[in-house]
Each structure stands twice: as structure tokens, then as C-alpha cells.
Amino acid sequence: MRVLVAEDLYLLRDGMIRLLAAYGHEVVATAATGPETLDAMLTRRPDVSIVDVRMPPTQSDEGLRAALAARREVPGLPVLILSQHVEQLYARELLAGGTGGVGYLLKESVFDGDQFVDALERVAAGGTAMDPAVIAALLSTGPADRRLDQLTEREHAVLGLMAEGLSNQAIGRRLFLSESAIGKYTTSMFDKLGLTDDGNNNRRVLAVLTYLNRT
């Protein structure tokens, strides 16, 4: 995979490049400021961009804004936001476009290299990878979408894990169920959410977006 790393701290940028190299991914560009990030995302078109939220020149949410701007230009351009803190507010903004290829994780998620690279690959493939903290916060607050009320407790759990970005196989391992059982849950869930399989849209992503975009 061709990866863009946008991170202003040299130490973390360097560590990320080494980590990705260890997993056989190539870092095609790096950026250390918001404008650089936007420019690199649009000109180099990496398979996936790893972007830090806070970056120079303003030390505010430069990176997030650059990523959002790039995705407005090129919908679905895969972005994985890495931050010291996760905020529901930012998660909603990232998901508001309604397209997949989005991830939002805490920086310490790189501690588990396998899982991190797995999430990165999922995002590059148009899926989602959300930090469990965001999912947990979304679960506990906010008025629910009517359609979500119809889901059973098990289906809710499956959807939550799906929102984190896990595959059916991984969800099955977490819930101690077989992959085919999870498949049944997801099918009934998609029906309840009114997501028909017309071959064009990724139902998994749409279900997750429905789930996360409750307002």
C-alpha cells in the first residue's frame, strides 16, 4: 500500500514509517502541516492517509480540516485520523459525508501493530475503523434512530463491533459465535435498517453510518 503520513512530531512520524515498513507498506509522502497534508493527499493520491488532528501552523485541528477538505474534493478518499484524544464531535464530522474509507483511532492503537495495520487496510479498502471509546460514547448517549430501536441486543452488539471495523470472523471471535451466525445477524440487521443489497453500496458501511450518525 502507498501511505501518506501527516504528523508534525518527528519522533512519531519516524516511528510510524518504521512500523509501516515492518509490515511491508510504503510511505510515499509525509506532511508536517495542514496545508502540506491537503496538498499531498490531493496530488499524490495515496491508498490511505494517516493524519494527526493537531498540526501547525495554528496548532488547532489543522489536520482534521485538511482531511475533511480533501474528502470533499475526492469523496471516499481513505483517511485514518490518529489523535491523542477522540471526540464524538469529530467522529460525526468525519462520517457526515456518508462515504466509507474513514477511520478515527487513538494514537496508542499503534501499540498493537497487527490490529493497527489491519484497521489501516480496512480503511484503505473503503471500510471504517472507529475507536471503541467513540463507539462506547455513542452507545451510551444521544437519542436513537427509530430504526435502531428495532434491533435486538445481540444485533446491537454486532453493529457496535462492526462500527469498530471488525470483520464477521473477528466479531464472531469476540462474541464466541460462529461466522455464519454473525452473517445471519447482519442480514436481519440490514433488513431492519432498510439497507437493500443493490450491489452498488457497501451495506456494512451504510449500517455503521446509520448507527454512528444518530443525532
Add this chain to the structure above:
Amino acid sequence: MRVLGSWLARAGVGFVRACVVAVVSLLVPAVWAAAVALGIRWGAGNPWSWVAPVVLVCAGTLALSRPVSRTIRFLVAQWTATVIPAGYRQAGPVTQLSTGYWWNGFSYERTSRDAFMDQKWRVRWGDPATWRDLRFTAIVPFTAGVIAAIPPAGAMEALFGLVQPSPALRVIGAIVAVAAAPYAWRAVVPVAVRFLRATPAMTLADRVDELTAQRADTTVAQAAEIRRIERDLHDGAQARLVALGMSLATAERLMKIDPDQAMALLREARAGAATSLSELRDLVRGISPPVLNERGLVDAVRALALNSPLETEVSADLRARLEPPVESALYFGAAELLTNAVKHAHATRARISISRDGTDIVVEVEDDGRGGAGVRAGGGLAGLRRRLAVFDGSLEITSPAGGPARARMVLPCASL
């Protein structure tokens, strides 16, 4: 007929008021006159005829100035609803120390009675209001006092012929008394307003006191906050990093001898690093929430609302970023009010609105809880009010028992 009746009533009331004003304001000159009369009576040869009147004038004026001022202030407030703030300095608390002595803010005294006496005199002498009252008692007889004396003087002439018992003068006296009665007492109002109000120096002194208290408060709060942060870092992240280093050192050593245990240690070290990061994150959130730095007040409050267990609606019409200290004060204020709504009011819904009113910024937090919240000394809301006062801001709470509660924070903001 009715017009005449009401005019007479006004004249009667005015006459009584003029008499009262004349008596009160001429009280001090009466003491002076008595002192002079005493001196004349004792004659020039008696040495006391010079000393005693001076002592009498000084002591009498000093003793009467405050009661006279208070009375005039009271009368003006009663008759015209014009309230003139007294602005007397308040005495501080008198406390007994562990040594048994009493401290009144100025000196140590052996008994509480001495301490109170000493404090009373020191406060009285140091109070600029005392000197203002003295000036007033010297001015009021020759202005309002003289004018208020016109109706009673006219009446005296008409009834007793005090000046000259000629019938013409008596008639003139009666006319003057009746004509002047409704107006003569009114002269006391402008005089009192002009000379009894707080002087700019007193207003400034009050402001300085207020600011001194606030500065002390802020300094104490800041020091406590820094200590808390130090403790959190010392017991949390620092200790964890030390443990992390130790685990890594041990793992390095074990790598060759016992790779399995080295692996376990490395996993443990990773978990420790994650925990210390999450602790640091919580700490940072308490000092200065990242969203507040990155996005400003409105989005930070939105993020707060999203994280709140309450169903919270946020409305805002504020584009510009504010000064960081103002943003921080309002953010933590809103956070505290929202927490109160959850913890104490058992609310289920809340509404936060952020708006500007001229150069003020207004943040309102409403909830549907059970209400009954109030500002108690030492309570959370009193602390919030103090923190807002540092910026000359205010906090108003409307929280009837049974709800709904509404809190309104107003902060002047020059940058708006």
C-alpha cells in the same frame, strides 16, 4: 375646592417635612451656638471660656455627624425613594488566636471587648465615609437647613411675632410660611445626593478591596490546581514510565534466557504505556480540553453535550474565537452546570445557548430537573461565581423547587 384641599394637604405635609429637615440639619449649628454662648457667659477672663467651647464644638460635631447623615439619608429615601448608598466600611471578623489573644485585623488585644473597641475606632477613623459625613454636616445647615427653616420661621412670625409684632409682618410671615411649605424641604435632596454619595476615592477603594480579595482567591485556586496536577503526574504517568523502563530493562535481560517471560513483560509494558496515556489524557482534559484549544468555545460545548448523559441541545450564534481565559472559564462553567443538572437535579434534558449581547457574552444552561439549586457559601456555584467575577462576569440562578432550573453566565468581552 378639591384642588385647594389637596394643595393644603401638600402644604401641611411639606411644612412638617421642612420642620424635620430644619431641626436635623440645624442640630450641629445649635451645638456650636451653645458652645459660643457658654464662652461668652464665662467671660474673657476665664481660661475655660476658650478651651471648653472648642472641645464642645469638636466633640459635638464628631458625635453628631454620622447620626445626622444617617437620618438625612433615611428621610430622603422615605420621601423621594432616592437611595443614597452609605458606603461605610465594614469591620472584619475578630478571632481568638491559639495564644489566647484576640486579633481584629489591626492589633492584638487581651480581651475581645478591647479588640472590638480598638477595631471600631480604627475602622471609623480610617473610613473616608466619616470625613464625607463631617463635610456634609458642615454644609447642610447653610444650604438645605436655611431653606427648610423658611416655613417654620414664617409661621413663628405669624403666630408669635418674633421679629416684630407688627400685623403687616405677621401677614407676610403667614404668606411666606404657606407658600414656601410645599417646596422648602426639597432643597435637602440635591444637597444630600451631591455630598452624601460615595466619593470616587471611596468607590475606588471598594474596587481595590474587591480586586485584592479576587487576586488572593485566584492565587490560592491556581496554586491548588498546580499542586493537583503535580500530584497526578507524580503518582500517575511518572510512576508508570519508571515501571515501563524497568519492565523493558528486565525484558532485555530475559530475552536470551527466558524469551517467553520476556514476551510477557513486553506485553505488560505495552499495556502500562496505554494506561499512562489514558491517564494523561484525562489529566489534559481537566486542565484544558483539547477541543477547546482546537475549535473554541462553541464546538467544545457541543462536544461536552455529546458526552453528557443528558439529551442536550446546543444553540450558538458566535463566530469569533474569544480570549482563551474567557473561553476556558465559560467552558468549565457550562461543564459544572451540566454536571449539577445530572448529579443534583436528576434532569433528563438540557439546553445550552451561547450568544452575545452587545459586548457581553451570555451562556445559558437550562434543565428540566427538580430545581431548588442555590448559591451556598463554599458550594460549587459560589466557586463558579467567584471564578466568573475575576473577569467581571456574573452568574444568575433561577431554580424554583420542582424546576425547571436556569443558569445564566454573563461575561464582558472586549474583543467582541
